[in-house]
């Protein structure tokens with residue numbers, strides 16, 4: 001099997017996309033930060049199934065990490081990522097360096113309001129500004145027909161939907177259901193930080209979310225149920241809980257009781273690893 005081509009420069013990416021367009025091809029884009037797992041590969045397979053060409057991007061975007069977050073520790077293994085992408089039929093990898101994406105003199109940032117006033121927008125100040133800016137760049141650099149994002153990062157998906165709509169980007173944003181390990185833990189590049197004991201404890205997060213979502217579906221007041229879920233996470237070995245919240249899945253605003261389109265969101269720390277997950281509430 002031939003290894004997939006890798007573009008390092010925006011000009012090279014655009015030249016290769018122009019070739020695809022000349023022959024009438026369509027493009028599905030899958031932005032990632034690498035350290036690929038089955039969640040990412042599911043996005044690429046979907047992109048390939050719905051477009052003639054699938055393009056993945058690999059860029060650990062410094063502007064979406066806070067000063068005390070894991071930018072320098074973030075797992076990087078481009079050779080292994082490229083091999084996995086080749087196996088699932090990806091056609092091109094765009095893997096720029098930081099100076100290609102943020103050249104000297106770069107001063108623009110994209111801010112999405114409303115949705116970002118909640119959950120990770122509060123827990124990770126500045127995070128969604130970094131995400132919105134880099135995703136805007138990736139979408140404008142490649143102008144794909146469709147771009148694929150995972151529901152594991154549900155708030156991020158809604159931020160990207162909002163920005164594409166508000167800025168009239170001619171791209172369909174496609175959300176893909178969360179891919180989970182056998183015990184329910186959402187796949188995440190950060191899971192590789194977990195020690196074996198932490199990994200075993202981490203499965204409590206989806207279990208509590210599933211149980212709590214069921215209780216919320218028929219409860220008049222979410223607050224005590226959310227407080228109990230937080231307590232169970234802390235008892236189960238989580239060191240800190242940033243939030244367990246019932247929110248409207250479009251605006252991400254907290255709501256007092258379940259209604260149509262509500263979703264349960266959680267972010268919690270186990271050891272030095274921060275995990276997020278979310279669950280629909282029927």
Ligand SMILES: Nc1ncnc2c1ncn2[C@@H]1O[C@H](COP(=O)(O)OP(=O)(O)OP(=O)(O)O)[C@@H](O)[C@H]1O
Pocket residue numbers: 031032033034039040042043148149150151152153176177178179180186187188189190191
């Ligand atoms: N388990 C999963 N199921 C579906 N999509 C996923 C899953 N994990 C990540 N993705 C999606 O893959 C894309 C790239 O995500 P990213 O490279 O940050 O991986 P990640 O595993 O979420 O990493 P991290 O641990 O840093 O959050 C995003 O759209 C993200 O939502």
Ligand SMILES: CC(C)(CO)[C@@H](O)C(=O)[O-]
Pocket residue numbers: 031032033059061064131134135153156
């Ligand atoms: C969308 C993204 C690639 C932007 O850096 C990142 O936030 C991610 O991997 O989810």
Ligand code: BAL
Pocket residue numbers: 064153156
């Ligand atoms: N998976 C979303 C990217 C981040 O946590 O920075």
